[in-house]
Amino acid sequence: MLVAMPRAKRSYSLDTRVIEGLKELAKDNFTSANRYLEEVLFKHLQAKGVIPDDARPLGELRGGDFTSKKDDIND
Secondary structure, three states: OOOOOOOOOOOOOOOHHHHHHHHHHHHHOOOOHHHHHHHHHHHHHHHOOOOOOOOOOOOOOOOOOOOOOHHHHHO
């Protein structure tokens, strides 16, 4: 049985160099800073034994069909 794990919003104070570095690395990896940070922290927590090795990260939040039909554009 697959159990959905929720994402929670938190606010952290970070060194601005860390924030800028995250933005740069995320851009280089064609992802958002939030997604990049989540992936890095997930792997770190697995390495430290906090998250089990067989655990998998949550999927992408964005999704769905964002294409529109030609008729929809003209409505």
